[in-house]
Amino acid sequence: MFTLFHHPFCPQSRFVRLALGEYGLDLRLVEERTWERREAFLALNPAGTTPVLIAEGRPAIPGAGIIAEYLDETHGAGMGERRLMPTSIGERIEVRRLMAWFNDKFFEEASNPLVTERIYKRFMDEQDGGGAPAADVIRAAKANVRYHLAYIGWLAKTRNYLAGDRLTYADLAAAAHLSAIDYLGDVPWVEDDAAKAWYARVKSRPSFRPLLSEWLAGVPASRTYVDLDF
Amino acid sequence: MFTLFHHPFCPQSRFVRLALGEYGLDLRLVEERTWERREAFLALNPAGTTPVLIAEGRPAIPGAGIIAEYLDETHGAGMGERRLMPTSIGERIEVRRLMAWFNDKFFEEASNPLVTERIYKRFMDEQDGGGAPAADVIRAAKANVRYHLAYIGWLAKTRNYLAGDRLTYADLAAAAHLSAIDYLGDVPWVEDDAAKAWYARVKSRPSFRPLLSEWLAGVPASRTYVDLDF
DSSP, X not given: OEEEEEOTTOHHHHXXXXXXXXXXXXXXEEEOOGGGOOHHHHHHOTTOOSOEEEETTSOOEESHHHHHHHHHHHHGGGGGGGOSSOSSHHHHHHHHHHHHIIIIIIIIIIIHHHHIIIIIHHHSOGGGTOSSOOXXXXXXXXXXXXXXXXXXXXXXXXXXXXTBSSOOHHHHHHHHHHHHHHHTTOOOGGGOHHHHHHHXXXXXXXXXXXXXXXXXXXXXXXXXXXXXTX | OEEEEEOTTOHHXXXXXXXXXXXXXXXXXXXXXXXXXOHHHHHHOTTOOSOEEEETTSOOEESHHHHHHHHHHHHGGGGGGGOSSOSSHHHHHHHHHHHHIIIIIIIIIIIHHHHIIXXXXXXXXXXXXXXXXXXXXXXXXXXXXXXXXXXXHHHHHHSSBTTBSSOOHHHHHHHHHHHHHHHTTOOOGGGOHHHHHHHHHHHTSGGGHHHHTOOBTTBOOOHHHHOTTO
């Protein structure tokens, strides 16, 4: 049994949930509001960020990339064809490159500003940065979503899945970040058919179901969010 | 023979140089000015960032963390006691946590703003963001250096090296970022004796020599930079 300190809209936490779901590993979720800087949470992860995975007998495992490496080292070999990290060195480089692309770059340029402005700020006190969403931040982030979507579309046209023939961490990372902002209606799917078709395939996997069924009170999901044939 | 696309003041590139140096691996350096967004470089790494390591017969390997994993997978097992990533799962989590702490968090909060303002901006055209250093950015980054230095000091007091008994990637990451800003005189060593003593040990390693001998025309190194007994 794992415990994940997460936020339902933290895109990197969504990535970890998808990975554990693909591996059929049981998970208890603890919602953490990182902006409250809870002391017991900072003791687990001094960086104060989600996700943090707790596995029995291990130090707390902070961050999407580190959790992915941990899961590969402890469970990857036993997963056979379902392993989310390929075994060849060259393919591992590409999967790690794309994991970092989405968990770091897409996060910084698009998913984190959108989720922060539209969701987190609702729950923050004024002194923590709460308040009305900043229109200029949202505008810049939405422009970035468009170029990322085109990159995903290009990858999806070139390959079966984003990093190659099979589903890997790269697909889960991209889909996790997209899912958080798709809830908010911030993904212009009409702009890229290839990206949309790839996302529809990933979204229809059983590991995705728990994400799609969680709604936030007062913030209804976009028309495309739950619909598998959006 | 490896080729590294780097900048002499890119702290993450310095980390990679230290790691290759510790493993005794030969390296050819190519200086990349990422703000020029050279097309051939973007083809190697669409993210447009240094470091990028080229190893024969492999796809280009972008980013300090991905390069560290690559080196561990291809050379780690043969390095015995000198391996920079421990073999036990728990210690690997801690080394990866601290690698990310320095290569991501320290980079974002301290080393990258200082190097950008004080070095890169000298070489940038006005349209790329060149010009005079922004005093408020430097002030904020220097304040962040102080809390990071205290954290390093705390780790160094608790353990022999930052992640445990032996030298690991964690030490090289911390030392690489500190070295870039120590050149600029931006590390208040007097504030933390334990951090200073730990850094003096790491800095005296042969892998550090190439970094210490490179000076930038027009920007003299600080008094503490080359002196091993600073």
